[in-house]
Amino acid sequence: MSKNPNQKLKLLYLYQILLQRTDENHKLTTDELRAALERCGITAERKSIYSDIEALQNFGLDVICQRGTGGGYYVASREFELPELKLLVDAIQCSRFITEKKSNELIGKIEHLTSDHEAHTLQRQVYVSERVKTLNEQIYYNIDALHAAISNNVQITFRYFNWVLNFSASPRIQKQYRRDGARYRVSPWALTWDNENYYLIAFDHDAGEIRHYRVDKMDSLVQTDLPREGKQLFDDRFDAAAYSRKVFGMFSGEEKTVKLKCLNRFIGVMLDRFGSSLRLFPADNEHFYLDVDVVVSPQFFSWVFSLEGDVRIVNPPEVCEAFEKQIHKFID
Structure with missing residues (x-):
C-alpha cells in the first residue's frame, strides 16, 4: 500500500470527491467513497475513511453523516451557497461589458464552486448568447490594468475607438480610432458601472478636466511611469456614484x-x-x-x-x- 504514490493523496482525493459529488440531496456511503477512491487508484479501509472524514471536519470542511436508509456523507455548507452562485451567474449574464466568451468561462468556473449535481441548476440559467454583449475581448484585462494603475498612482495611455460599418467590400463591423489613432494620456481615478457599461473616470491632461471613457472602447492600454495628476478634483468629497447619476x-x-x-x-x-x-x-x-x-x-x-x-x-x-x-x- 505504501508503494502506491497515489496513496499519499488519499485525503486530497476524498476532499475533492465530497465537494464535487455530494450535497444535501446527494450523499455517498462509506462503500461508495471507497469505490470512488479505488477509481483514482487508491485503496482504503472502512476505518481509514472514518478517520479521514474526521480529519477533514477538523480542517473545517462541513461534512455531515446522515444515518439510516438513504443516508451517507455529504458536504452541508460551502464558501458560497447555491442562491449566491445563482446571483453571481445572473450578474455575469446581465453584464454587457463582459464578452460572451468570457461570460461562459466565468460561469464555468463558478460551477466548480458547488457540487456537480447543483452545477446543473446553474447551467439551466445560462442564456449568454441571447444577451447583448461587448465585442472587445480585451476589456477583462483592461479593467485589471486600470485597477493596477490607480493602485500604483500612475498615468495611462491608450487608443480610443468607435464601432463603425464598413461597406467597401461586404458589410462588416470594424474599429475606427479617434484622433486618427493618436494615444490618449489620462490620470485614472475611478471605475464606475453605468447602464450596463464600465467607465473609467479620469483627469484628462489636454482638457484639464474630469472626463470618462468606456472601458470596452479602450485599446492598447499601457501604464506609464508618470504620477497621476488632477488630485485636487478627486479629493475625499468626490463621489463616483453621484457623478454617474448626473451624467x-x-x-x-x-x-x-x-x-x-x-x-x-x-x-x-x-x-x-x-x-x-x-x-x-x-x-x-x-x-x-x-x-x-x-x-x-x-x-x-x-x-x-x-x-x-x-x-x-x-x-x-x-x-x-x-x-x-x-x-x-x-x-x-
Whole structure:
C-alpha cells in the first residue's frame, strides 16, 4: 500500500470527491467513497475513511453523516451557497461589458464552486448568447490594468475607438480610432458601472478636466511611469456614484441645477435615478418639485421626454429652451 504514490493523496482525493459529488440531496456511503477512491487508484479501509472524514471536519470542511436508509456523507455548507452562485451567474449574464466568451468561462468556473449535481441548476440559467454583449475581448484585462494603475498612482495611455460599418467590400463591423489613432494620456481615478457599461473616470491632461471613457472602447492600454495628476478634483468629497447619476448615458455636457415638476407617483422613478437624498418639496396635491444636478445633454432630454409629460423641466429658462429645440428636432 505504501508503494502506491497515489496513496499519499488519499485525503486530497476524498476532499475533492465530497465537494464535487455530494450535497444535501446527494450523499455517498462509506462503500461508495471507497469505490470512488479505488477509481483514482487508491485503496482504503472502512476505518481509514472514518478517520479521514474526521480529519477533514477538523480542517473545517462541513461534512455531515446522515444515518439510516438513504443516508451517507455529504458536504452541508460551502464558501458560497447555491442562491449566491445563482446571483453571481445572473450578474455575469446581465453584464454587457463582459464578452460572451468570457461570460461562459466565468460561469464555468463558478460551477466548480458547488457540487456537480447543483452545477446543473446553474447551467439551466445560462442564456449568454441571447444577451447583448461587448465585442472587445480585451476589456477583462483592461479593467485589471486600470485597477493596477490607480493602485500604483500612475498615468495611462491608450487608443480610443468607435464601432463603425464598413461597406467597401461586404458589410462588416470594424474599429475606427479617434484622433486618427493618436494615444490618449489620462490620470485614472475611478471605475464606475453605468447602464450596463464600465467607465473609467479620469483627469484628462489636454482638457484639464474630469472626463470618462468606456472601458470596452479602450485599446492598447499601457501604464506609464508618470504620477497621476488632477488630485485636487478627486479629493475625499468626490463621489463616483453621484457623478454617474448626473451624467445621463455618460454623455458629456454642461452641469446645471435643474428644477423638475413631477407627478407624485413618479417618486420611485426619481429615487431610482437620483438616489435617496432628493431635494424635493410639494407643488400641489398631485405634483412635487425636484431640484437635481445634471449634465445637460440630448440623453437627459430623451429621458425627460420618455416620461410622457408627467415630468417637466421648469427651470432654468435656458434648459427649458434647449429642451424645446430638441423636441422640434424630433418633429422636423
